Amino acid sequence: MTERLQITRPDDFHLHLRDGKVLKETVAASARDFGRAIIMPNLRPPVTTAQQATEYKARINEHIPAGSAFQPLMTLYLTDNTTAAIVSEAKAMGDVYALKLYPAGATTNSDAGVTSLEKIFPALEAMIDNHLPLLVHGEVTENHIDIFDREKVFIDRHLLPLVDRYPELKVVMEHITTKEAAQFVAGASDNIAATITPQHLLYNRNHMLVGGIKPHFYCLPILKRNIHQEALLQAATSGSPKFFLGTDSAPHAKGAKESSCGCAGCFSAFGAMAFYAEAFESMNALNRLEAFSSHYGADFYGLPRNTDTITLVRQTVDVPASLPLGDEEVVPLKAGEQLHWMVESV
Numbered sequence: 001m002t003e004r005l006q007i008t009r010p011d012d013f014h015l016h017l018r019d020g021k022v023l024k025e026t027v028a029a030s031a032r033d034f035g036r037a038i039i040m041p042n043l044r045p046p047v048t049t050a051q052q053a054t055e056y057k058a059r060i061n062e063h064i065p066a067g068s069a070f071q072p073l074m075t076l077y078l079t080d081n082t083t084a085a086i087v088s089e090a091k092a093m094g095d096v097y098a099l100k101l102y103p104a105g106a107t108t109n110s111d112a113g114v115t116s117l118e119k120i121f122p123a124l125e126a127m128i129d130n131h132l133p134l135l136v137h138g139e140v141t142e143n144h145i146d147i148f149d150r151e152k153v154f155i156d157r158h159l160l161p162l163v164d165r166y167p168e169l170k171v172v173m174e175h176i177t178t179k180e181a182a183q184f185v186a187g188a189s190d191n192i193a194a195t196i197t198p199q200h201l202l203y204n205r206n207h208m209l210v211g212g213i214k215p216h217f218y219c220l221p222i223l224k225r226n227i228h229q230e231a232l233l234q235a236a237t238s239g240s241p242k243f244f245l246g247t248d249s250a251p252h253a254k255g256a257k258e259s260s261c262g263c264a265g266c267f268s269a270f271g272a273m274a275f276y277a278e279a280f281e282s283m284n285a286l287n288r289l290e291a292f293s294s295h296y297g298a299d300f301y302g303l304p305r306n307t308d309t310i311t312l313v314r315q316t317v318d319v320p321a322s323l324p325l326g327d328e329e330v331v332p333l334k335a336g337e338q339l340h341w342m343v344e345s346v
């Protein structure tokens with residue numbers, strides 16, 4: 001049995017740090033193990049210009065603990081009004097690494113999102129010219145489409161035509177949750193990749209719905225049935241460079257989750273590498289954890305791989321029932337249970 005695993009320092013290619021008072025905790029949780037992270041722009045109001053991204057980055061940087069070399073890689077939130085000029089300015093200013101498509105109404109803080117893809121064609125063309133990837137929350141929002149089908153329908157109706165129209169556009173399908181998404185990505189060109197979260201590797205909808213409703217497993221896209229979990233485990237551990245780490249760690253205060261209308265999002269940053277190690281070990285694939293966590297994402301984004309390392313050690317760690325989050329508290333993924341790995345502190 002592997003007891004220690006030294007790997008290149010990983011990066012998180014999908015992370016919500018939020019803003020204001022909570023940055024102290026969210027930044028510290030990610031900066032401990034990750035070298036870099038792609039920072040989601042779904043603040044209120046959203047991060048839609050290079051100027052806003054640069055200011056947000058400065059607020060994040062204030063909270064990076066001493067001794068950590070963590071780098072936030074900023075993104076812009078696409079709206080119906082994102083022009084080609086906004087895109088080229090973002091590239092020129094240097095802090096922005098990608099732009100994010102939230103279909104309006106699809107998820108947390110997406111009401112300012114895109115109402116129809118044609119509206120962002122000029123922005124997408126500018127992204128191709130400026131070598132900026134498109135990050136996608138891939139779900140349709142029509143009321144009559146069942147929530148469990150929304151990712152698959154998005155691929156058929158929107159992603160396939162988009163990829164046909166713009167084959168040179170680099171696209172990351174974020175937080176994939178279905179076997180159809182894994183198949184789409186695996187069969188697409190090298191310009192198409194996907195991130196996979198720890199919760200979608202470790203859980204399926206039974207964990208959320210059997211024996212009482214568990215709001216802390218509620219995230220979007222929603223957990224699917226176990227055959228999809230299985231397909232994601234296969235994809236993540238397949239050795240394909242198209243699938244890489246993106247936690248989608250998305251903290252909401254305890255009260256906002258444990259509510260009659262609970263928010264979507266799981267807070268996983270504090271134990272992210274332990275979660276992924278557990279998932280990979282369940283597939284006998286710990287030897288593929290490093291490439292998924294530390295190589296493929298950087299390669300896809302055209303970034304150098306990190307040169308330092310972290311060491312995962314087999315150890316049982318209790319997950320607290322809650323953690324501080326600004327003036328409130330957050331219930332972490334696997335609260336009250338145990339992690340089987342920890343990252344050795346140096």
Ligand SMILES: NC(=O)N[C@@H](CC(=O)O)C(=O)O
Binds near residue numbers: 218219220248251264
């Ligand atoms: N994944 C989630 O359920 N929530 C995310 C938004 C997102 O990534 O879709 C959030 O910002 O809370």
Ligand SMILES: [Zn+2]
Binds near residue numbers: 137174175220221
């Ligand atoms: Zn999303």
Ligand SMILES: [Zn+2]
Binds near residue numbers: 014015016249
């Ligand atoms: Zn997210």
